[in-house]
Every structure is written in structure tokens, then in C-alpha cells.
Amino acid sequence: MQTLTNPFNPITLQQSWPLPVKLRPIVTFGAGSIVGDAHYPAYKKGGFPIAGLFDPDQAKAGKIAGEWNVKAYASIAEAAAVENAIFDLATPPARHADVLRALPEGSFALIQKPMGSDLDEASEILRICRDRNITAAVNFQLRFAPMMLALKDAIAKGWLGEVIDFDAWLALDTPWSLWPFLADLPRVEIAMHSIHYIDLIRQILGNPLGVHAKTLGHPNHKVAQTRTSAILDYGDHVRCSLSINHDHKFGRKFQACEFRISGTEGAAYVKLGVNLDYPRGEPDELMIFPKGGSNWINVPLQGAWFPDAFVGRMANLQRFASGEDKELVSSVEDSWHTMALVEAAYQSSASPATPLARKPEV
Template sequence: MADLTTLRQTVDMPDTPIPVVIFGAGSIVTDAHLPAYRDLGVPIAGIYDPDLAKARAVAEAWGTTAFATLEDAVDVGGVVYDLAVPPAAIATLLEALPDGATAIIQKPLGSDLAQADAIMRIVKRKGLHAAVNFQLRFAPMSLALKDAIDQGLLGDVVDFDAWLALDTPWHLWAFLADLPRVEILLHSIHYLDFVRDILGNPVGIHAKTMGHPSSTVSNTRTSMMLDYGDAVRCVLSINHNHAFGRKFQACEFRICGTKGAAYMKLGVNLDYPNGEPDELWLNTDGEWRQVSLVGDWFIAAFHGRFAQVQRFAAGLDPQLEGAADDAWHTMALVEAAYESSEQPMHPIKEAPDA
């Protein structure tokens, strides 16, 4: 029987953390970034936001500095730059960074693949070392699953099922009402990135995304099938409008291999924003066993994501995991999903005339 208590769930920090300059003072910064940096012992050199009053309020609450200008924030040397900003602001901020700087970019990598292309041109021209904050791949349950797969405990992965039946309170994010792309670009993109981290790049995708009569958001329900050839089946079913009580709601992955299987519960999305604990179960010998997790996706996954950037910046890791050039492939998969959704599915032949 495999010892599941030894599966990797965390990323070790350097002995001496490198200070961070944060661009943005929104809720993702106060709810996840700043708490994660505090937990890791990473000094915050300062915060910049075009809304100076907002930046000052956040800086005061967290015991750091608010930069009055973008130039002041960029001029701080020897730091990691954290771009916790909307997609439209990414390119401008990357242009302002010193050549060769290390940065972490909030997902997604632009609002579409064209913006991702433009961002990548900037990254390459300036020699930036840029990671993207697709943090699900760094959640304790994700790291443990990948360790189990790497050890061969599941054999060859042959099935990946994502099943979400949720009641997501889209009204909490008023800005979403005007966006043409929501569900895949801003939510299921995490799952597509995680699938890529486990299985690599698919050769194609069939997808359909749509809204719901009860929602003002453009798309809240999605079905996707990723093509990994004849050996691996990968299907995602996402419904954010399952508003019939908690009893039969779900947010879970099932990953099956030739030797074993895994079940993952992503608790943050259940009873949002309260959430529930994540769960990871493994069956490697005919019996299901639960892995005791050291934390949940929010915010432990931010610990792992930020710690790996810190390790790279300190010279402890030779490369950035989930770097911008890898994240581009996640954006390409998202773009392909939307393109697929706009096309009619294969027609069914009509009955012949009598």
C-alpha cells in the first residue's frame, strides 16, 4: 500500500524571500495575494494602483507603501513584480518594467489570444521572466495528485472528467454583465490549464458555451471534450445555474488510470463565497483512501505559485513553472473552445422520404 502521507503538497520557500511590488489594489490582492505573501514571509515593497486613494487604503491596512506614480513603483530594484490587474492593463505594465525583470501576471493572459500574442512579444523582446497566476496547478490537492501520477500510482491516465453543477452568484461581479466571454475565459480556464498540466496539450477541442434564462451574464454553462487521441478521454461539464439546493451540487474531478484512480473536490466553488474544504481521494489498490490536505485551493494554491516564483528569482529553480509561454497554450485552448462553440456541431442526417 502506497504511503499517501508523503505525497508532495507544498513548494519550499527560499531562506531569504525577495520583496514584491504589487500592481493593483482590488479584492484579489486583499483576499489572496497579500494574505499569501504574509503567510510566506515575503516583504511587500509597495503597492501601485491608478486609484491612489485605494492604494493608500490597502497599503495602510497592510503596513506597506503606496506608490504615487507608476514610475516610482517600477524604479524599485531587486524585487518581483506582481501584476494583479485586469487583462487590458497587462501589456502597458510589462512595457514599463525593467528589461530582464521577474514578474507574475494575473490570469488570464489577456482577454483573447490576440492579446496573449501581444503580451508574449513584449515578454520576449524585454527578456522578462514572467509566470502566470494559474494557481490551481499549485493547490495542495493538485501537487499531491501530480506526485502520485509521477510515482506511477495511477498507471497511465486514460480518463479525466470534470463535473460542475453549481449556483454561482454572478451578481457579485457587476462588470461581468458587459463581457462577451465569461465562463471559459474567467472560470473554466483554470480547469483547462490544470488538464494541460496533467495531460499536456490536446490536438483539438469540441465545445459549446451558453448563457441561462435566469442570468444576465453572457455564458455560464459549458460542455467541452478535449481530443487526446484514442488512449485518453477528457470531458468537462460545467453548469453554474444549478440553483436547487446544495444536496446534488458538485464541483469535482475524476482522474482514472490503468492502475488506479483519483477523486478531487474543489470546495471553494460550493456555497460560494463561504466554500467547503477541498478533498483528494486515491484508489491505488482497490480501496479508496482520503489524503489529508495541508490547505485548500484558496489560498494555499497562491502559496505554491508565489513560492515557485520566489525560488526561481533566488536561483533555486532553473525555470519558472507555468511560465507565460506555457500559459499561452492555455489561452490558445480557450480561443479554440470559443471558436468551436461558434460553429454548428456535426449535423444528423434526416430520415429519407417515404
């Protein structure tokens, strides 16, 4: 933590990741909506060259290839043969391991979150990467959103003091129908959505000692889980909780998607706008009550979670591959711990709560 000598100036906070000088072509596996809606717009904005993509559904691959003027490969082997590529796995979690096994030894890869369907698959992915010397990161891109880079910079510079409270509060009307494949998954809310928040909390607070969690569905639909309450145990000094409800279908007025972070000497408020009125979203917000200050100060944001976080995520991997960055953020070694926390949350949810004592009989 730095010694503070000047007044808090929000425009000095980091909001973007440096772009690489040396660029590698990107080869994508998968042709789902995330590729055309997020990956490729971000790569275009960042100036990253896209070589092409492969998907077993050749019609889907051809459609995206035509829209972005890239090649649609006929097989995994053809896609994996592109030299000096960054391999971008936009595949379902259960397919990650198969694609990684097909990549050349010594490759660089970006894996769509989650890192497998469960902790066993995450451990298998970790073993494959170790055995084949594959340098891989997981696409926990929220870490690279402008609002989160600025938040973490403010924390690192001491403007909040020591962070001792972290609250994530979501009350949304999430359009699950946009992702029909989720209807058949046994794990949804934590594994596919709140994993972003859990991962970011880990980056800020470190690994918790454990977790108390309950995740459940809703009687109005068949998605496995859409509501979660969780407490991450950081001992007797730090409090961290998540309250997540994707079924608040009662108008925008009292909906929310926000983090409230309190330190010993300052605080922060974050609004994650993309989740409100998804996919159009609303602007993100970051406000800081800095150490020594007397009021909340708005941080003018230069970008949004979508697409800028995807730019930063790829930039870090490209820079690490070229030696420009010393740290690979969200490496598979680090991301395994996020998967372990997710697994613990599901185990907690399936376990009985502490029962209440029975009233003595008369």
C-alpha cells in the same frame, strides 16, 4: 514513472512548494478584491515582503495599503522603479501589456490569469516579455493547490498507472454579483473560470489535438457565459471532458465541484471545496484508489486552494528568480498554450455542430 515497492502512504505525497531562501520585495499593480482576499494573505503566510502597490484608483490603493501597512505608489513609474522586485500584476487582462511595457528590462513578473483577453493579447504579452527579457509566469495557481500537488505526485509515482480518463464536473450556484465587472465582458466562463481546469489538465495530459466545446449563458441573468460542455481531443486512447454549470440554484444536495481521474491501474477523486458556498467554501478533498489497492484512501490535506496555492505560486517564481528552482511553472511560454486552447474552445462554440442527416422524403 517510479517503480512501486512500498504500500501507498498518502502522507508522503507532496502538498506544498518549498519556500525561497532569498526573498525579493513584491510590488503589486491593481487593488481589486483578489489582492486583499488572496494575494496578500498568501504572501503574509509565506513570509514574502510586500513593498507596496499601485492602482489608478488611489482611494482603493490607499485602503489596501493601510490595511496591510505597505506603500501606495502614486504612479506606475514609481512602482516599477523598486529595485530587485517581483512585479505582481493583479490587473484586468486588457491592462497586462501596458504594465509589462512599463517594467524595467530583465524584470520578474507574475501575471494574473488570463494572459490577456484573447489569444491576440496573449501573443502580444509573449512578445513584450521576449523583447524586454521579462521572466514572467501566469497566476494559474490551481497547479499549486495542496490537493493538486498531491494528485500530480501520486500520478508521477505511478499510483494510477497511465491516466486515460479525466472528468471535470461542476454544478454550482456561483455568485456572479460579487464581480460586477464581468457583466460587460464578452468572454466569461471559459476565459475567467474553467481556464483553471483546462490549464491543470494540460499540465497532466499535455496539449490536446483539439477541442469540441459549447459555452452559453442563462436566461435568468446577463453574464455572457455560465455553462460549458467541452471535450478535449487526445486521440483514441485518452478521454477528457468538462461539464460546467454555474446556475444550479436548487440547494446544496446535488451540487458538485469535482474531478474524477482514472488510470489504467488506479484512480483519484478531487473535490474543489472553495467553489461550493463561495466565498466561504468547504474543505477540499483528495482520495486515491492506488495501484494494487482494494479501496479508496483519503489523503489528509495540509492546506487549501485559498490561500496555499497562492503561496506556492509566488514561491516558485521567487525561487526561480534566485536560481533555487530550475523550472518556472506556468511561464508565459507555457501559458500561451492554455490561451490557445481557450481560444479554440470559443471558436468551436461559435462554429456549427455536425448536422444530423435529413430523413428521406416519402
